[in-house]
Amino acid sequence: MSECLTTKFNDILFKNPVIPASGTFGFGREYEAFYDLAKLGGLCSKGLTLEPKAGNKGLRLWETPAGLMNSIGLENPGIDAFINNEWPHLKELDTVTIVNVGGKDEESYLTAIEKLNAIDIKLIELNISCPNVKAGGMAYGIKAETAADITKKVVEISRHPIMVKLSPNGEALVDIALACEAAGAQGISLINTLLGMAIDYKKKAAVFDNQYAGLSGPAVKPIALRMTHQVCQAVDIPVMAMGGISNWEDALEFIMAGATCIQVGTINFNNPMAPIDIIAGLEAYCVREKLDNIDQIRGII
């Protein structure tokens, strides 16, 4: 493996900028049947909350044209179970583990973050943008003041760097990103899923028990790319971008738009090898274009 893809996200070194996205990759184990996880730049855990969560009832998935709607509702085993059962495995991997943390109120965020102080992870992704949970979740992420407020408190108590994951559903995204930066965030990631609705006309009812659910996948790529570009133009902290990336060309476009790393979500379901294919594609691109490092084309647009 050449060095052309090594990427620094602040002072965290990624061997390449490709990272499976939270909630689409479990804790990595399922994909070990397909490839060696050490090939990845990093991986991002399923969204964790302080307490275990059973997630939402009813149908949880619905396909849309080039998209997927999900209403998982942050089903997860809780921070303690993660630390006890998943972390021992993850910490042995030669790749960067990012832990995605959700919460239902300030206290649950802060306690979860404190617990993570006990282990040596490299980066926390603060999820204030999940549209599928009623309390907390997106509620924090759609207004600049609340986003900044929770960011500030989390940054204060965390010994790990905090990357805030933004919602595409709120008010002026750039303002929120700037507010999080000012509040001490060491990185921004975006986008979480777009709020959508599905109706089953045969049943004359909303598909999801929560009525609305999160849209992801190739369908949202143009929107995610625009938001990535806007935020990269505005902030000085690094950005980890995602939303509909399905091949190396897409990944490259996000990097050209300014993203330091990219995350690969829904397309894992369509092609379990997608992150590996993307890494190979980016590497071949660097060779063809005679780039010493992908950094040379980062943010050129």
Next chain:
Amino acid sequence: MSECLTTKFNDILFKNPVIPASGTFGFGREYEAFYDLAKLGGLCSKGLTLEPKAGNKGLRLWETPAGLMNSIGLENPGIDAFINNEWPHLKELDTVTIVNVGGKDEESYLTAIEKLNAIDIKLIELNISCPNVKAGGMAYGIKAETAADITKKVVEISRHPIMVKLSPNGEALVDIALACEAAGAQGISLINTLLGMAIDYKKKAAVFDNQYAGLSGPAVKPIALRMTHQVCQAVDIPVMAMGGISNWEDALEFIMAGATCIQVGTINFNNPMAPIDIIAGLEAYCVREKLDNIDQIRGII
């Protein structure tokens, strides 16, 4: 043709709720080669401005997964040319003509609206949501105050009912819809295109001269349906909904979500017969479900 699809939008009678969307149907003439326009509930003109506009330079179209990005930039012959060259033809058609009006500033909106007072159209769609023009356009549509302000002024001087076309790119959509209602709008239409970006990695450049452009088509349907549902729950004036509708099932879902009429946009390019297929599908549905009128399932969700 049975009566099961007749629809009242305030006191305007549509023989069915299916209307080709602004900018995807010219002034109708091109589609006369495919079917008799009198079969349509109505049709909506290309966005008109006071003065003729040449539109944007550079590439204007870009395909995305299940979507289309456009940067036409409101190319149009201007209100006068419309009144002289298109209206004489349109007024003879046995269908409702909706005139879509854009502007670059308050004065240009108001003068255009005044000119339309001279002809007997049934409904004006006030476009404050075009993302592809620099001045005016979406600038009005993304904040509740400015949207309400322009609506109020337009309603005051127009002898025709005003339906305000909202942008999906702004702040809390429901607030904007409520503000427009309070300002006197007689209807709401939504959604205009979503702001997206495309990059041509081969050229290491943004695809569009304006960098960002408008995304439409099946990809956006889940977002449009959610917004339609939200706005229909909030306002008392009728809603004309659109965004990714590609078949009668989609149309039915928007009607179940509360839309009085639906508009059919991008899919016209994929299937020029789409509006007719949708009308036939809705009619067959009413027969199968033994509905006297589609109104019986409108807004049931």
Next chain:
Amino acid sequence: MAVIQSNTAVIPGIYKMCVDFSGEVKPGQFFMLRAWDKDPLLSRPISVHDYQSGQLTFLYQVVGKGTEILATLLPGNEVTIQGPYGNGFPQVNTDLCVVGGGIGTAPLYYLIRKFKAENPNKKCRIYLGFRDYPYGVDEFAAVADEVILDVGGIITDKLSVLPEETVITCGPEIMMTAVAKVVPPENTVYVSLEAHMACGIGACLGCTCETKAGNKKVCKDGPVFERGVVFNV
């Protein structure tokens, strides 16, 4: 990628597809199939209908976009198959009573053929219920000891299970619930569930079902469960 050997309608709307495949495959497992890029976005879970080294057979009903595309494929065309996934049916050491409804009969053929091949002295009966047109009955008759067919009725009206039988059922959820209810508590009953799936491997948590032992993933922990785990009986 697997090459298609044959793909033909058994009756209108029901197709049998044979593809090249070798490897270990258990009855009750499924594969994720796709023969398209992003429209639809996801692969489709289809059970193993039959298998012998070199030939994997699916039996599927055309119900929407994905299965419509599958039905257009011709011998020589390629289809992407991932799997086998899921736990499959358990090893049964008693006589077997199988209850299948509609396209839910698909995974039962390989189950029975293999059971009888490995346990020639054990009995296997199968109840087959169809709404309108039956299919595959002759094939089942060739491998099972007894076939009880019902068309248009309610299969559980006919069902009587012997004390020494293990019951395995696959079909519409309403049918499986009924089977789970009427079979005496002494018999062991396994049901094969369906769920909308994205990944098929346990990563997305989209196929979760509530069980007495907490949430389970239909794709990875199932699709086969003991009745008491998933139904209130």
Next chain:
Amino acid sequence: MAVIQSNTAVIPGIYKMCVDFSGEVKPGQFFMLRAWDKDPLLSRPISVHDYQSGQLTFLYQVVGKGTEILATLLPGNEVTIQGPYGNGFPQVNTDLCVVGGGIGTAPLYYLIRKFKAENPNKKCRIYLGFRDYPYGVDEFAAVADEVILDVGGIITDKLSVLPEETVITCGPEIMMTAVAKVVPPENTVYVSLEAHMACGIGACLGCTCETKAGNKKVCKDGPVFERGVVFNV
């Protein structure tokens, strides 16, 4: 929907497809083709390569998703074709000098065949330029009076136009601009433009090109324009 009669590679990456069609078709017109639902979303404009009642021929280069799908189609498969659209080449009453580059040669064959059939006494010469591998040269030789071939060079270096000739060119924009520049002002020159298209019929304004007479739609007002209208020469 049109049934495909044949669809084969002429050289790697360049395909010729014949489909059932009857109706009036002019050289230089195009059809919108699709053999997919929503991925990609739009139909693809492809010129008429040849036509006789009952058989419409396209010649196309595989460059992306749409043309890739077209290339997989087999005889008997169906393809949706809408058209013919566009103005087509004008009726020419002089001798003809045709300049084609790469896949831009596609619409020129029907043009020349028809021209020579209708004007057996008029001369028609064709310059063919290809970057790497030429194709269709024999076919052009069979209908034109003279074929001047260039592979890997710049076709306008060779080009010399006679005073009595009308010039028609189709190829990469850079080639057409060069042709428009070097041909003496006395000759009439027509160019056939390309543009990204959504509707193909003049409704979306996506294919607009700036001309001296204001904006024109490539799909409806073109794709064929007089050189002075669209190029600064």
